Amino acid sequence: MLTSAAAPALDRAGLRARYLNNRNRSAELFALADPSAYVDRPIPLRHPVIFYEGHLAAFSFNKLCREALGEASIDAHLERLFERGIDPSDAADAARHERESWPSRSAVAAFGARCDSAILRAIAMADLTDATASPLLERAQAAYCILEHEEMHHETLLYILHQLPLENKRTAGRAGAFYEREPIATGRVTVGAGTATLGARRDVLPFGWDNEFDETHVDVAAFEMDVNDVTNGDWLAFVRDGGPQPSFWIERDGGFALRGMFETMPLPLTWPVYVTNAQARAYAAWKNARLPTEAEYHRAAFGAPDGRERAFPWGDAPPDARFGNFDFARFEAEPVGINAAGKSAWGVYDLIGNGWEWTSTPFRPFAGFEPMASYPEYSADFFDEEHVIVKGASPVTNRNHVRRSMRNWYRAEYPYVYATFRTVNG
Numbered sequence: 001m002l003t004s005a006a007a008p009a010l011d012r013a014g015l016r017a018r019y020l021n022n023r024n025r026s027a028e029l030f031a032l033a034d035p036s037a038y039v040d041r042p043i044p045l046r047h048p049v050i051f052y053e054g055h056l057a058a059f060s061f062n063k064l065c066r067e068a069l070g071e072a073s074i075d076a077h078l079e080r081l082f083e084r085g086i087d088p089s090d091a092a093d094a095a096r097h098e099r100e101s102w103p104s105r106s107a108v109a110a111f112g113a114r115c116d117s118a119i120l121r122a123i124a125m126a127d128l129t130d131a132t133a134s135p136l137l138e139r140a141q142a143a144y145c146i147l148e149h150e151e152m153h154h155e156t157l158l159y160i161l162h163q164l165p166l167e168n169k170r171t172a173g174r175a176g177a178f179y180e181r182e183p184i185a186t187g188r189v190t191v192g193a194g195t196a197t198l199g200a201r202r203d204v205l206p207f208g209w210d211n212e213f214d215e216t217h218v219d220v221a222a223f224e225m226d227v228n229d230v231t232n233g234d235w236l237a238f239v240r241d242g243g244p245q246p247s248f249w250i251e252r253d254g255g256f257a258l259r260g261m262f263e264t265m266p267l268p269l270t271w272p273v274y275v276t277n278a279q280a281r282a283y284a285a286w287k288n289a290r291l292p293t294e295a296e297y298h299r300a301a302f303g304a305p306d307g308r309e310r311a312f313p314w315g316d317a318p319p320d321a322r323f324g325n326f327d328f329a330r331f332e333a334e335p336v337g338i339n340a341a342g343k344s345a346w347g348v349y350d351l352i353g354n355g356w357e358w359t360s361t362p363f364r365p366f367a368g369f370e371p372m373a374s375y376p377e378y379s380a381d382f383f384d385e386e387h388v389i390v391k392g393a394s395p396v397t398n399r400n401h402v403r404r405s406m407r408n409w410y411r412a413e414y415p416y417v418y419a420t421f422r423t424v425n426g
């Protein structure tokens with residue numbers, strides 16, 4: 001039963017299809033790691049791979065079935081063990097989370113299957129929108145929350161697996177991503193002054209995370225922006241002048257190679273460089289420039305000379321692979337500035353796709369922020385001035401997350417993520 005006339009109709013078939021699609025993709029991604037690497041911890045500041053397989057099922061079951069719908073536990077121990085990931089500030093902090101052993105892979109799989117049945121039953125039959133029964137059901141928040149959570153973890157899982165040694169991955173048939181191409185345009189453009197709309201109104205999105213609300217308007221002065229992301233080739237000049245080596249680069253034969261997902265390849269000079277926020281800032285300073293603010297990113301991506309704002313850089317058409325390198329079209333970057341269909345009204349390329357775009361803006365709430373009922377710590381735990389906003393999307397960001405109000409954030413020094421940048425002045 002819908003709780004108000006304004007509530008959108010619940011598309012149970014759509015929710016079910018999206019859930020099953022996510023579970024299939026999760027299984028495919030976990031299968032990229034060799035079983036021997038299952039309890040490895042490719043990134044010291046993250047849990048081992050096995051945690052994530054348990055976590056996806058536990059999170060979805062905990063949020064939707066137990067917390068939102070009040071169902072009984074399936075396995076209280078595993079529900080708690082796999083409840084939450086970690087984001088420690090350093091190795092000593094990470095050590096607090098270490099465990100002597102994890103459940104077997106078959107035990108995790110059996111637990112996952114029981115969670116799946118309970119969740120699919122709920123999606124088929126439970127009242128998912130009865131906000132009078134639970135605030136987690138307001139506009140089906142818990143159902144959407146578990147779907148986006150699993151989709152986000154696909155990216156997290158891939159950047160973790162990226163760090164596994166190649167011999168611990170199933171690489172057969174997956175190499176061959178290297179190619180180079182020159183960009184269509186180079187240099188900078190002027191992005192005119194105007195208002196940037198950040199965030200969104202609560203009533204216009206089927207679902208948004210708590211940090212996307214309320215809608216916020218920011219006046220932005222004109223500025224100059226690089227039409228392309230900074231490339232590995234650009235960064236090489238910085239390294240030769242004493243700049244730091246990106247974590248994805250490997251020293252080889254007196255030069256550099258790139259650590260790809262399934263292969264080590266010659267350094268692709270025309271691809272965006274993936275670096276930390278601190279490294280990006282250092283590069284910008286070396287160029288007598290700076291990183292864009294979150295609001296400047298919005299002006300460049302969604303603003304237009306005619307004063308209107310678009311839903312996406314390319315206009316209002318829904319996101320798909322024609323417009324950029326996102327949604328798992330590739331596991332790797334591609335050359336910058338080759339996708340004319342995805343450029344913004346000002347002629348700026350790759351603002352969505354081919355790597356998240358670092359900004360200079362710390363992750364902070366908009367006015368009107370309220371922690372969401374289904375996941376109150378989702379954003380609030382990270383308003384610590386140590387996390388910085390990234391916008392856009394990486395090659396392995398789900399198209400469902402390509403929306404103007406979407407905000408992502410990483411620690412300024414976190415070296416493993418698919419984040420690039422461009423510089424501005426003004």
Ligand SMILES: [Fe+2]
Pocket residue numbers: 055059084085149153
């Ligand atoms: Fe999670």
